[in-house]
Amino acid sequence: MSFIFTSDNLKKIDEILSHYPQDRKISGLIPILDLAQRQNNGWLSPEAIVAVSKLLNHPEIRIYEVATFYTMFNLKPVGQYHIKVCGTTPCWLCGAGDIRKVCEKHLEIGLNETTPDNLFTLSEYECLGACVNAPVVQINDEYIEDIDAQGLIELLDRLKQGEILQPQSLKKRQGTKPLS
Ligand code: FES
Numbered sequence: 001m002s003f004i005f006t007s008d009n010l011k012k013i014d015e016i017l018s019h020y021p022q023d024r025k026i027s028g029l030i031p032i033l034d035l036a037q038r039q040n041n042g043w044l045s046p047e048a049i050v051a052v053s054k055l056l057n058h059p060e061i062r063i064y065e066v067a068t069f070y071t072m073f074n075l076k077p078v079g080q081y082h083i084k085v086c087g088t089t090p091c092w093l094c095g096a097g098d099i100r101k102v103c104e105k106h107l108e109i110g111l112n113e114t115t116p117d118n119l120f121t122l123s124e125y126e127c128l129g130a131c132v133n134a135p136v137v138q139i140n141d142e143y144i145e146d147i148d149a150q151g152l153i154e155l156l157d158r159l160k161q162g163e164i165l166q167p168q169s170l171k172k173r174q175g176t177k178p179l180s
Pocket of ligand 1: 086090092126127128129132134136
């Protein structure tokens with residue numbers, strides 16, 4: 001399927017590129033890939049990569065080198081909600097392994113798979129940078145902290161029913177304050 005940046009995104013791209021010298025446009029690659037991914041339902045199709053390559057006048061292979069290095073970029077379609085369970089040690093010690101398994105069972109999919117209704121994709125990521133409130137799951141742009149398997153399942157069911165996704169601590173923690 002073809003990919004053409006929207007006029008809104010072209011304006012954003014002009015703004016991004018205004019921060020860099022004319023002969024260093026490639027420096028704006030990461031935010032431009034992010035725009036392309038958001039426009040393309042959460043993933044970078046080959047056509048989107050070609051569009052970015054042409055826009056920045058840079059070989060496609062260079063664009064792929066960046067897109068395949070950063071886990072924030074998806075090179076396969078993802079569901080409406082991309083669930084990223086942190087699998088690094090602090091979250092793992094706090095139960096992330098069980099959370100992942102329960103999630104797989106509830107959604108009836110494995111890692112890096114998407115439910116047949118295209119609603120949920122499940123992935124495991126390295127440290128999400130919020131270890132103090134482990135275990136942590138990122139869903140799209142939002143962090144769900146102090147999570148447990150049951151809490152995640154209930155949240156997924158509510159999302160399925162149309163609840164708006166919000167960042168939250170399931171233990172109602174304020175920021176990174178210790179729990180009393
Ligand atoms: S280890 Fe999970 S957020 Fe850092």
